[in-house]
Amino acid sequence: xxxxxxxxxxxxAELAAMKLEGLPVSKGKVIAKAERESWPFEEVKGVxxxxxxxxxxxxxxxxxxxxxxxxxxATMPARSLPARREEQLPLIETEAQALKxxxxxxxxxxxELLMQRSGYPMKKASTVLLDMARLGQANEQLVGMLxxxxxxxxxxxxxxxxxxxxxxxxxxYERAGMLAPKKRERDMSVPAWAPFFLxxxxxxxxxxxxxxxxxxxxxxxxxxxxxEVPSVHKVRRFLAKxxxxxxxxxxxxxxxxxxxxxxIRRGFDxxxxxxxxxxxxxxxxxxxxxxxxxxxFRPEITTMVDIATRKTVGWSVDLAESALAVLDALRDAxxxxxxxxxxxxxxxxxxxxxxxxxVATGFMARLGIEMVNSLPYNSQARGVIERLHQTIWVNAxxxxxxxxxxxxxxxAKLATFKxxxxxxxxxxxxxxxxxxxxxxxxxxxDQKVAEYNDRPHRSLxxxxxxxxxxxxxxxxNEKWALHEAQGFAAHRVTDDEARPLFRPQVLRTVRRCELxxxxxxxxARALEEFHGEQLRVGYDIHDPNTVWVYxxxxxxxxTAELDANKRDYMPQSVIERARDxxxxxxxxxxxxxxxxxxxxxNGRPVLTVVSETVIxxxxxxxxxxxxxxxVEPVEALERASPVRTINAPVDIESGFAVxxxxxxxxxxxxxxxERAEHGAPLSEKExxxxxxxxxxxxxxxxxxxxxxxxxASAW
Numbered sequence: 001x002x003x004x005x006x007x008x009x010x011x012x013a014e015l016a017a018m019k020l021e022g023l024p025v026s027k028g029k030v031i032a033k034a035e036r037e038s039w040p041f042e043e044v045k046g047v048x049x050x051x052x053x054x055x056x057x058x059x060x061x062x063x064x065x066x067x068x069x070x071x072x073x074a075t076m077p078a079r080s081l082p083a084r085r086e087e088q089l090p091l092i093e094t095e096a097q098a099l100k101x102x103x104x105x106x107x108x109x110x111x112e113l114l115m116q117r118s119g120y121p122m123k124k125a126s127t128v129l130l131d132m133a134r135l136g137q138a139n140e141q142l143v144g145m146l147x148x149x150x151x152x153x154x155x156x157x158x159x160x161x162x163x164x165x166x167x168x169x170x171x172x173y174e175r176a177g178m179l180a181p182k183k184r185e186r187d188m189s190v191p192a193w194a195p196f197f198l199x200x201x202x203x204x205x206x207x208x209x210x211x212x213x214x215x216x217x218x219x220x221x222x223x224x225x226x227x228e229v230p231s232v233h234k235v236r237r238f239l240a241k242x243x244x245x246x247x248x249x250x251x252x253x254x255x256x257x258x259x260x261x262x263x264i265r266r267g268f269d270x271x272x273x274x275x276x277x278x279x280x281x282x283x284x285x286x287x288x289x290x291x292x293x294x295x296x297f298r299p300e301i302t303t304m305v306d307i308a309t310r311k312t313v314g315w316s317v318d319l320a321e322s323a324l325a326v327l328d329a330l331r332d333a334x335x336x337x338x339x340x341x342x343x344x345x346x347x348x349x350x351x352x353x354x355x356x357x358x359v360a361t362g363f364m365a366r367l368g369i370e371m372v373n374s375l376p377y378n379s380q381a382r383g384v385i386e387r388l389h390q391t392i393w394v395n396a397x398x399x400x401x402x403x404x405x406x407x408x409x410x411x412a413k414l415a416t417f418k419x420x421x422x423x424x425x426x427x428x429x430x431x432x433x434x435x436x437x438x439x440x441x442x443x444x445x446d447q448k449v450a451e452y453n454d455r456p457h458r459s460l461x462x463x464x465x466x467x468x469x470x471x472x473x474x475x476x477n478e479k480w481a482l483h484e485a486q487g488f489a490a491h492r493v494t495d496d497e498a499r500p501l502f503r504p505q506v507l508r509t510v511r512r513c514e515l516x517x518x519x520x521x522x523x524a525r526a527l528e529e530f531h532g533e534q535l536r537v538g539y540d541i542h543d544p545n546t547v548w549v550y551x552x553x554x555x556x557x558x559t560a561e562l563d564a565n566k567r568d569y570m571p572q573s574v575i576e577r578a579r580d581x582x583x584x585x586x587x588x589x590x591x592x593x594x595x596x597x598x599x600x601x602n603g604r605p606v607l608t609v610v611s612e613t614v615i616x617x618x619x620x621x622x623x624x625x626x627x628x629x630x631v632e633p634v635e636a637l638e639r640a641s642p643v644r645t646i647n648a649p650v651d652i653e654s655g656f657a658v659x660x661x662x663x664x665x666x667x668x669x670x671x672x673x674e675r676a677e678h679g680a681p682l683s684e685k686e687x688x689x690x691x692x693x694x695x696x697x698x699x700x701x702x703x704x705x706x707x708x709x710x711x712a713s714a715w
Contacts, residue, residue, distance in 0.1 A: 009042060009053035010064075020063045094183060101180035103148035104170045110142055111167065126167040133161055151181055186241060193230055194238055196220055201239075202250030209236060255377045263380065271308035273483050274490055277340035278385040279304040279329060281350060282393050287402035290319075291438035296402065301445065302329040305388050306337065307344070309483070310457045311476035312388070312449050313337035317442060324504075326350045327363065331502040334367070337480075338490030343371045346382065361505035361536055388452075396448045402435045453477045503538035503548065510535060515547065515560055522547050522560035530557075656686050666702035669693050 012030040015023060024030050031052075034041070039054040056064075107129075115125045132138040133146055143161075149170065150162040157163070173179045197220075201212040213232045220229060230238075239247060245260050252260075279302060287296040302325045304314040314333025318325035333340070343364065345351040356362050357371065364371045374381045397403050404413050436444065456473040465472050474482070484490075493501060508515045510530045515522045517537055527535075527549065535557070538548040549557045659665045672690050676682060682690070693699050 009044075009055050011044075011051060011053050015054070015056065015060075018064065020060065022063075023060060097180040097183055100149060103145040104173070104179050106142075106145040107149050107167065108170055108174060110145075111171075122171065123164065123168065126164045130161055130164060130167070134159055188241060191230065191238065193220060193224075193227070196223070197230075197235060197238075198250075202247075204251065204253065206251050209239065258378075258380070268307050272488055273306055273308050273311075273480055274338045274340050276307040276342045276344050277304050277313065277333060278307055278344045278382055279326065279351075280346060280382065280385045280389070281325065281348065282389045285394055285397035285403060285405040286400040287404060288400075288436045288441045289438055296435055298404075299441070300325060301393055302326055302350070303385065303388060303392070304329050304333045305385055306340075306476075306480075307384060309476050309479040310384065310388075310459060311337070311453055311480050312392070315445065315449055317445055323350050323353050323355050327355070327502065327504065330363065331498055334493050334502075335498055336492075338492045339367055340369055343369050344382065345371065345373060346379070347373050347376055355504050361507060363502070363504075366501065366505075392448055392452050396444070400436060400444075500538065500548065503540060505536050505538045505550070507534050508537045509533070513565070515549070517547055518544075520544060520562055521566075522562055523564035523566075524549065524558045524560035526558035527560070656683055656689075658689060662698055662702055665693065666699070666706060669699065670706075 012027045012034070016025055016027050016030050019025055024033060034054045037057075039056060041052040041054045043050045044053050111122070111125055111129055114120065114129055115122060118125065118128070120128060129138070129142075130146070133143050146162060147160045150157075150160065151166060170179070193216075197212065197216045200216045200219075201207065201209065203212075207215075209232065213235055216235075217229055220227070245257070248257060248260065281300055281302045284299050284301055287298055289295070290297045297319070299317050300320050302316045302318070303312060305311065306313050313336060314329045314331075316325050316328035316332060318328070330343075351371065352373065354362065356364055359365055363369070379386055394405065397405060402416060404416060453476045456475050457479075458473050460474040460476070460479050462471050463474050463478070464470070506517065508517060510527050510533055512531060513523055513525055513527045515527070515535075515537055517539055522537075534552075536550040536552070536554070537560075538550065540546070545562045547560050549560055551557055659668050669690065672682065672686055676690070
């Protein structure tokens with residue numbers, strides 16, 4: 001229905017289209033009525049000629065205005081809400097606002113019902129309704145709605161009821177679509193200083209508000225001279241208005257901030273066992289004894305879990321994370337549970353390597369497995385295997401005496417560390433060490449995996465426990481058995497198939513029947529016709545004596561033995577005799593040196609005088625007397641010689657002092673040697689130092705330098 005236009009003159013067709021009460025609905029009858037009642041008119045020119053437009057009486061004009069008001073009220077658009085930013089949440093009215101709006105709506109319904117039954121106008125009906133409530137003639141529900149509908153911002157009445165004017169305002173509020181009372185909202189405008197302050201607050205150092213505020217005040221006063229410096233309380237109120245995630249931007253990195261943002265929860269109801277295996281390595285949080293030397297260390301455990309059943313299908317324990325540890329866990333899973341279709345892992349070096357991903361020799365291609373790597377630094381995507389580490393291995397480590405996890409008390413951790421190191425220092429008594437041995441640890445891990453697979457898992461469906469009759473979640477083993485009962489059959493491999501299947505392979509070129517693998521040479525005559533070709537070589541990580549050779553299509557050719565074409569350079573008997581002779585000579589030299597050391601320790605001369613003139617200028621009797629003086633008791637020497645100190649090493653008898661510099665010492669030795677050769681007498685200290693210095697390492701070095709200098713000067 002179109003809205004009538006308010007004007008002074010209308011055509012007969014316009015008046016007929018309005019369908020007013022007391023006015024004909026056809027154009028001809030309207031013209032007849034206007035001529036009969038002598039309505040004033042005016043001639044108006046149009047497209048088809050001139051037409052008459054009549055000025056209707058006052059009664060018809062009032063009806064036209066009432067019609068227009070009705071149309072306006074019926075077609076009034078709803079009150080538009082203020083525009084919101086896309087990232088802002090569409091806030092709704094509070095609970096108190098909703099209760100007041102419902103109470104006012106109930107009061108208006110009661111008012112309308114009273115007006116219909118009594119015929120009172122709205123103001124009179126409002127007065128009667130409030131009087132009935134004050135006199136107790138209204139029901140309790142209506143009185144409660146009147147009290148709830150009252151606006152607390154006005155003057156308080158003794159009885160808690162609204163005034164007549166307030167009830168009439170409720171009608172206006174309903175027509176305007178604002179029946180709920182307004183609530184004062186916080187000022188969400190961003191002050192001019194806010195972006196500048198956030199530059200000091202949103203930092204990876206995570207400064208406190210006080211610390212960031214102090215730095216902000218200094219720079220803000222310099223950047224904006226004369227501008228208002230907000231108080232720290234105003235800054236805190238502004239931060240309270242910022243969203244919890246937006247406030248942490250800059251204080252948290254992208255990886256940490258991701259833990260606060262929305263995420264995708266993956267479902268696994270449609271998966272079958274073996275569809276997806278997830279694997280990851282975990283450094284055990286307790287120390288055990290090393291399998292080789294028995295010292296404490298933290299082993300690396302690689303675990304594989306089936307996503308559909310949450311069952312731990314394979315695991316391995318090694319000294320460190322490596323591709324071989326992953327291979328061992330994959331072999332264990334393939335033997336026990338079957339080969340998976342998808343292998344979901346991270347981007348670690350144990351998974352992204354040539355042994356796993358090579359198109360010709362990689363295990364993924366040979367086993368027909370598709371490896372899917374998660375995004376870097378996105379461990380949330382592999383939450384199943386990450387949570388499994390906490391459930392099995394962290395809890396298992398806490399039950400051992402060597403636990404040194406991050407949540408352990410620092411004092412207790414240090415005491416455990418000292419206890420294990422003390423056991424090592426105790427004459428190597430490894431058996432007394434309070435740590436689990438390697439065989440015991442492997443059995444311990446196997447037991448923990450079995451316990452996990454038999455424990456109810458909260459992500460699996462619920463069943464009724466046949467033993468207790470209570471509802472509980474299924475265990476991974478029960479979920480796996482359920483799939484097998486429904487017709488699922490795992491693609492397992494036998495142990496005989498696993499041996500060649502899980503041998504790592506590399507590509508090597510044949511050179512005269514030889515293959516080089518990890519600095520070892522392998523030989524087989526069957527490779528003679530493959531000279532210069534590149535073949536696939538499989539090896540056993542535990543046995544280096546044999547390798548298995550395959551062609552490019554994977555057909556087995558032969559086995560090659562380690563150094564199979566190697567022969568002894570000389571007959572073994574000749575080598576053995578040479579070794580015996582060399583060993584006898586070394587023993588003789590060692591015995592001579594040992595005797596010299598013992599004689600020197602006991603104060604006996606190693607050499608004896610065999611002639612009268614060993615040193616020119618000295619008789620044999622004088623040399624023998626010198627040796628006799630060397631072997632006198634220490635007490636006699638101390639009594640005969642005055643006390644000498646280290647700071648003044650001067651011989652009182654001869655005045656000889658050992659020079660301080662190496663160059664001076666070698667010159668002094670050469671001079672003393674020359675004096676001895678010409679028969680000049682030497683003191684006791686000079687004789688003793690002449691013999692001891694000649695045995696020192698410094699003498700050999702300095703003597704060699706002297707010889708080099710003499711040779712250079714000769715040239």
